[in-house]
Amino acid sequence: MRAEPAQQQRLLDLQALDTRLSQLDHRLRTLPERAEVDRLAREHQDVEDEVVRARTALSDLEREVTKAESDVQLVRDRADRDRARLESGTGSSKDLQALQHELESLARRQSTLEDEQLEVMERAEQAESELARAEERLAGVAEQLERATAQRDEVVGELTSQREEVERSREPVVGELPADLLALYDRIRATSGTGAAALSRRSCGGCQLELNTVELGRIRAADPDEVLRCEECRRILVRTPESGL
Ligand SMILES: [Zn+2]
Known part of the structure; x- marks a missing residue:
């Protein structure tokens, strides 16, 4: 294949631009800012699950509190009725004695139920503060996530515009190159990462190996x-x- 020396030089310019594009692509793929956003998004999901669990636990306990309150109320109402009957003095002494017994047992029952009510109310209070803590954590993580996302978007935007700039300067260089040379360059680049290299101080800039005397002689003699x-x-x-020929 033949190409003017100036076109061969342009191929090195093209390679420099393509190397820059690969570096930008690599940076875009491996951005620590992206990893940080992913990490925070996972944490946000975890804390959100925690909030849902805490909210469910609280509403279960609130139902238990309501139930405990109505249980206590039932016993109180019954005792009130018994007391009213006792105070009215109607009924046989046997009936009144039975009412007295029932009131005693209702009092014991009420005391037990009130203890239970207090206990469930305490648990509901704890659940409430657990929910508040989880919600506070969630707000904190959401804020961090928002900041990290903005930071990532900024870096991605910056690298993307650098990439677009390199793409723009690549176009005229490609335009100057003959199609067959460009095709060969693209084919080698697809397998080796880089398609062209400068011969510099008797070494290949691609594989860094020094050329032997026979090779150098062949290159010196080449058109x-x-x-x-x-x-x-x-x-x-x-x-x-700088080839050192
Ligand atoms: Zn080489």
């Missing part, structure tokens, strides 16, 4: 228009004033 390849890595080897 400047001839497109050379590195014998080791097969990349397009471009002669420069």
